[in-house]
Amino acid sequence: MDTIKFMAFHDQLTGLLNRRALLDHLNEQIFTPRKRKKQFALISIDLDRFKYLNDTLGHLAGDEILKTVAGRLLQFQDESCFVYRLGGDEFNILLLHSNHQTTNSFVRKVFSAFVHPFYFNSNEYYITPSIGISMYPNDGKDAEMLIKNADEALFRVKEKGKAHYQFYRSDMNTSVQNIITLETHLRKAIEKDEFTLYYQPQRDLETGEINSFEALIRWNNNELGFIPPSVFIPLAEDTGLIVPIGYWVISQACRQIKRWNNMGFHSIRVAINISPKQFQQRNLVDVIQSMIEKYRIKSSSLEIEITEGMMQDTKETLPTLKNIKKIGITIAVDDFGTGYSSLNYLKQFPIDVLKIDQSFIKEIPKNEKDMAITTTFIHLGKSLGLEVIAEGVENQYQVEFLADAKCHKKQGYYYSKPLPALEIEERFLVKKK
Numbered sequence: 001m002d003t004i005k006f007m008a009f010h011d012q013l014t015g016l017l018n019r020r021a022l023l024d025h026l027n028e029q030i031f032t033p034r035k036r037k038k039q040f041a042l043i044s045i046d047l048d049r050f051k052y053l054n055d056t057l058g059h060l061a062g063d064e065i066l067k068t069v070a071g072r073l074l075q076f077q078d079e080s081c082f083v084y085r086l087g088g089d090e091f092n093i094l095l096l097h098s099n100h101q102t103t104n105s106f107v108r109k110v111f112s113a114f115v116h117p118f119y120f121n122s123n124e125y126y127i128t129p130s131i132g133i134s135m136y137p138n139d140g141k142d143a144e145m146l147i148k149n150a151d152e153a154l155f156r157v158k159e160k161g162k163a164h165y166q167f168y169r170s171d172m173n174t175s176v177q178n179i180i181t182l183e184t185h186l187r188k189a190i191e192k193d194e195f196t197l198y199y200q201p202q203r204d205l206e207t208g209e210i211n212s213f214e215a216l217i218r219w220n221n222n223e224l225g226f227i228p229p230s231v232f233i234p235l236a237e238d239t240g241l242i243v244p245i246g247y248w249v250i251s252q253a254c255r256q257i258k259r260w261n262n263m264g265f266h267s268i269r270v271a272i273n274i275s276p277k278q279f280q281q282r283n284l285v286d287v288i289q290s291m292i293e294k295y296r297i298k299s300s301s302l303e304i305e306i307t308e309g310m311m312q313d314t315k316e317t318l319p320t321l322k323n324i325k326k327i328g329i330t331i332a333v334d335d336f337g338t339g340y341s342s343l344n345y346l347k348q349f350p351i352d353v354l355k356i357d358q359s360f361i362k363e364i365p366k367n368e369k370d371m372a373i374t375t376t377f378i379h380l381g382k383s384l385g386l387e388v389i390a391e392g393v394e395n396q397y398q399v400e401f402l403a404d405a406k407c408h409k410k411q412g413y414y415y416s417k418p419l420p421a422l423e424i425e426e427r428f429l430v431k432k433k
Helices: 002-009 019-031 050-057 059-074 100-112 143-160 172-186 229-239 242-262 284-295 314-327 344-348 368-383 396-404 421-432
Strands: 040-047 081-087 090-096 118-120 123-125 129-136 165-167 195-204 210-221 225-227 269-273 302-307 330-336 353-356 387-391 409-411
Touching (some): 050 059, 100 129, 100 165, 172 229, 225 229, 353 368
Parallel strands (some): 210 269, 269 302
Antiparallel strands (some): 195 210, 195 409
């Protein structure tokens, strides 16, 4: 009888409490008179990129990692803290007698449990959690609403880029409904020809010339108007739509390069951002190659930008980057300095360009640490024979600082915001004829 009861309230894989136990505990806290007025937090945890690890390494490895995660979370369990696994890579923590401040402190401890790598077959893997939080009684008067609102807060975290946490806010209900509507429109955006590529120029600090641009996708929906990339790109990632959208970007960028070549500009280079999900596609290199051949452009006129986080899995990343490099395409690391990766990848991977993240440029000249870090990045890149581009340049002080530090190129609103192709031609290309 005890065995049957244990199985009914515990997860079979990890031994943690399950969804049924969570519902029972929530109802007990909410409906027991002496406990009803006491505040508590419901914490919803999702493992970032776990599906990718599970698909890549296999379910046996995935199960072992889940058990290790369960073990790390279980260290927090006591008489006022209960840990649950709801299925897949979904975990919940019920934190009793907790207010906003103490929950904040607790969640930071949860993040610290993920600092150390996870091991499988002597290989190490880094996993980060995304966390959403609802508070009783403000965010729900029953179990269903508390779970729903914690999940909605978690959804917002995923939407903004993962690996952090957020408390539920009442305006999220409307937001999530809008997301559902947005997804419906997003699925039809390519066939309705609603996407456009804008281009942001990159100015050479030494010569003052502009012959390279970053291509940035823009979406003008017929009903909703302009949708910011910060809204639809995370949604595209979550739904898998980023793959066909990414292929559309590759095609359009190559087409634009061909147009500019025909206008007499043959030294043009256009950078496109490759998303993590698109980078995992086995036919990525073949698609890029076919577009280069279709539009008869030089492979050196195309650049792909990847982020540091995409290079954590060396075994997966290195072969793809080498194949891209064989074609003759320039490879750039975007948002350099913000990722978790070791600098060792600069030695291992065939990288050509470092793009210093705008977060380091923004506070120049106010912040001496940002100035020191930026200078170090520039010297590091140059010593490795890499081109260095500073993003987010907005004022003359930053321009002068970057010139003194011998940065190769600058990109930002000081020179130009991203513009449609025709405006790029009028402002930056026609003048050079």
